[in-house]
Amino acid sequence: MIRVGIVGASGYTGGELLRLLALHPSVQVTVATSREFTGKPISYVHINLRRYYPDLKFTNVEIDALTSRCDLVFINTPPGISQKITPNLIESGLKIVDLSPDFRLKNIEEYRRWYQMDHEAVDLLSKAVYGLPEIHRDEIKNAELIACPGCNSTASILALTPLIESNIIDKAHIIIDVKAGSSEAGRKPNLGSHHPERANAMRPYSVEGHRHVAEILQELSLLSKEEIRIMFVPHAVGAVRGALATCYTWLTQDDVDENMLRRIYAKRYGREPFVRIVGEGLFKYPDPVNVVGSNYADVKATQYEKKGVIAFCAIDNLIKGAAGQAIQCMNILLKIDEKTGLEAPPLRPI
Ligand SMILES: NC(=O)c1ccc[n+]([C@@H]2O[C@H](COP(=O)([O-])OP(=O)(O)OC[C@H]3O[C@@H](n4cnc5c(N)ncnc54)[C@H](OP(=O)(O)O)[C@@H]3O)[C@@H](O)[C@H]2O)c1
Secondary structure (H helix, E strand, O other): OEEEEEEOOOOHHHHHHHHHHOOOOOEEEEEEEOOOOOOOEHHHHOHHHOOOOOOOEEEOOOHHHHHHHOOEEEEOOOOOOHHHHHHHHHHOOOEEEEOOHHHOOOOHHHHHHHHOOOOOOHHHOOOOEEOOHHHHHHHHHOOOEEEOOOHHHHHHHHHHHHHHHOOOEEEEEEEEEEEEOHHHHOOOOOOOOOHHHHOOOEEEOOOOOOOHHHHHHHHHHHHOOOOOOEEEEEEEEOOOOOEEEEEEEEEOOOOOOHHHHHHHHHHHHOOOOOEEEOOOOOOOOOOHHHOOOOOOEEEEEEEEOOOEEEEEEEEOOOHHHHHHHHHHHHHHHHOOOOOOOOOOOOOOOO
16 A cells, blocks of 8 residues: 655645545555644545545644655645655655646746745756656656646646647647636635635636746647747636636648547547547537546547637546546556546536
8 A cells, every 4th residue: 555645635636635545446545734624534624525534634744744654745735835845755755746836847937937936946846747647657657756737737738739749730829718617726715716706707817927827838848849829818717616728729731620630639649548539419519517526638629710720628627637637647656557546437417
């Protein structure tokens, strides 16, 4: 059994990790931290997990407890925390799967610019592997530190990867529109995320520059030999879970048609265990409603008139956009079946 710690276990992504790991056959959760709920049982916060962790209580973040009782630690804290504790944990030989943004960006200047803070573990930035298995599976296998993508970034990158790699679009003109549910903002309410303020919203936010732009550009640029330019606008919508990326761009070739787009996506994702290509039928385009509760990303690209193309990706932001993807990365790292603990089908209706 691999002994696992979760730092920031009382939040939404921590709760999803606890839920999914409860039935994982190779893993036992030995440490779950929360400063606010120290000493309380897991089900005090995560009421859905009553009976699953009868002996586990939230503890404070203590490096000694993590290093003596864990082999691998998931970190689910706001920006700026992981960089303070990860170096000690790695030095003690632990593997880290970080869901926070602290190690996603390779360029320290970009981190300072987007997160408006300095970084205390700059040396680890080059070691960290961006935890998107569909692009970095081989590096994840041998990583010490995995930096899982943001949920908007996961949806945007998965939607666009086949178009970028096949070199059929104008990479300097890509418009990404993401709609995301309220759980994306975490458990702590603020004026924008508090339920009465948010319930029926369809609200653009961070239009002047969302932090996920930096990692989307970083990753898409790795796939492309040309400069990538994007306009990225997220929208807060009333749903609790789900993120949908709709990406608009222009074709650079005249011979593209729907069949070719289908072939490109099928070739790129045909063997991916958690990417499904949406076909024809009643629901012709990806919709988060059809993936919620699962680790699936539903994708599709379709032609718009002769010269345009629109790519979509729908995910559950807390699963493929966070906890599920983190477990997928852990499975790859542990060299066990990548799907372990993640095979439950989506809920429907939600
Ligand atoms: N929500 C999503 O859809 C999503 C998707 C992908 C990635 N992420 C990223 O994952 C991280 C966690 O997100 P979340 O939605 O789970 O947030 P959340 O619901 O607000 O939970 C945050 C957790 O971090 C702990 N925490 C906060 N400040 C801390 C500190 N200074 N030291 C130690 N622990 C601290 C909190 O517990 P205590 O305050 O009690 O210690 C809580 O358990 C964030 O970096 C977020 O950007 C979120």
